[in-house]
Amino acid sequence: MRTLAAATMLLTRVPVPSSAGGVDPARAAALYPLVGAGIGGVVGGIAVGAGELWPVLVVATLAVAAEVILTGALHLDGLADCADGLAGRDREHRLQIMKDHAIGVYAAATLSLHLLVKVAALAALLHALRPEEMLLLLVGVYATSRGAMLPLARLLPYARTDGTGRAVVEGLGTRQLLTGLVLVLVGSAATVAVDPGAALLVTLVAALTTLSIGLLAQRRIGGVTGDVLGACAELTVSAMLLAAVAVLA
Template sequence: MRAFIDDIARSIAFLSRLPVPARHFHGDDHGLSRTVRAFPIAGAVIALPAALLAAVLAVIVAPPFVAASLIVALQLMITGALHEDGLADTADGLGAGRDRERALAIMKDSRTGVFGVVALVMTLLIRVAALATLVVILPPEALLLALIAIAAFSRAAMVWHWHMLPPARVDGLAVSMGRPAPASARLALFLGFLVALPLLPFAAGPVAALIAVAAAILAFFVFTSRTRKRLNGATGDTIGATQQLVEVALLAGLALCL
């Protein structure tokens, strides 16, 4: 249990800008092969401030679009737009790169191209629009639980994408941090479902939850299949993009079904 708590703390430090006590890093080799098992729980913790803000804004009946924009802004501040950066780089690589080598070179470039900008704009618009709908429809406590469930499930998807694909490069994050150990990947997936499956039906109802999860799983497999075909493996960017696409699918699925 102590090792798992350390993994949660290390995962929070890796996935966000939240402060973490230094004692959790004693003996840390900076690898993530085992640590990724805690990504879903870390995701739930990282989502808590924005989820609490969403509940407060729902209680005071803030204008939906303003409330949704503030929620997303806080999420971006907490994560440092880590996953959004991966999404933009992945969109540029897959959109502009005609072959694998060119796509990987584009993704490594720090500049953002038109495909990356369009991907960011569209996903942010969908997130804000979906949240604006959920803020109006869901009770405050249900909204809080839904955001926590989405955060946990989308972080589990990151780990599974990483686990399913070999590294696309000989260097980079997917190599330097180590591939998820099979047991850690399975535990991450289990924890993602363990958090999401009770909370989403409770928050939004079983039908909306089922459709949203189905949409997220479809988005995951379509994107992972596309990444395997184009890049023959995963990168740190595609891992972050996975989180974004799964989160967007869950939010949009709930908003469309409620």
Template sequence: MSPRLAPEGRLLAAAFQMLTRLPMPAVSLDDDWLARSAKFFPLVGLLVGALSACVLTGAALLWSGPIPAILAVAAGLLLTGALHEDGLADTFDGFGGRSREARLAIMKDPHLGVFGALALAVTLALKVAALVALAPPLAAAALVAGAAASRFGAVLVMWRTGYAGDRHAAKVLHGSGRPNAREVGVALVLAALPLLLLDLATAACALMGAALFGLVLAWRACRGVGGHTGDVLGAVIAVSEAGFLLGAAAAFGRP
């Protein structure tokens, strides 16, 4: 444990280690570190979204069409190590299981199935298409706000459902605790602030898209395995972000 980092700093570093591949100081925390650090998930998303937005804005100076959007989405994949997309593919593959145990086993299988491949392709295509439909400045703002909002979706799932997997076999240590109301409130504030980059109508449509996509997936996935897993959280983030961008594109294209 780094003595130079205050407790909140250690939790922030842990959140970045959980959700990105950005270099962070090595920290050691108690068993409930994931629940305690979840309040910073939207802040992590904000940074990932901001860096992706910089790529989109810079690329838009050189190219038109889908190239800036593709590069921005690729930048997000690099920053996160495609962790959320991996969870998305595993979660959709797990839908093919006929029992809770079978679904969890399929989700842990490293091989990519048909359901997972299709979900991954469709989600990434929707993100690119939504960004192309937006003017570059608005697309950049939507990337920042959507990345923060989608991470808040994962916090809500952690708050309302328990961990369904085998804690001892998980890739990261999952404690028995959940984010408390105060921590969810902090995450809500951090997720809401980037929405100020958008006009009211666009923000409202984007949030409706994120909620529709994210809640439906969370309900289906958590119902199937009796709670959340790391894969389910990643899937919620990926799908919520796509829904947010689609909602923003719908608002931008309205008459």
């Protein structure tokens, strides 16, 4: 339970016992998909429940807002930093920009479009799916998105000499990676229950998105950072939702 609490602490703003801070972050990372499934359950539960009161566009906006509050916008911050930083002139300049908390025009545009895509995709899926299907789909999508960070952390070097993601990237072993991937498969079973073909497509899209982010990060900064991992979690969600809309809506 302490390990799960530690993973929850690293990915959300949910209060957990202080003892969770003593757990090895790399060990806790293996449970990221489980925490992701919980996030998806909350987002899906709000979407389904609020659907009894408001139109789908309002409901989708509330669901995305709930996710932002639940996660403390942690991964949105990583996406913003990457959007600004990866456009820098060289590796050191890119890393310097990514460390700066200021929001540039690339970050602002990326965040705005990313959130719009999420809202639009959720609204389309709310139109097309039954409540229980919506809930299962989001559980699977969010479990997969949090698990998508693990291959990048395991296979690529840490691009900085220090930083919040270093303990995970340098400490994650094959055992933790395999545990996380098994949990991703378990979470994906929820998507299979909605539509096996859609489950296969969204999983493939998640893998391709993760691979693309990894290749870009390796080329631009020589590895990954906590920001890159956060951006991966966010972009895989949007990519999977778009794939789900393509075949289910």
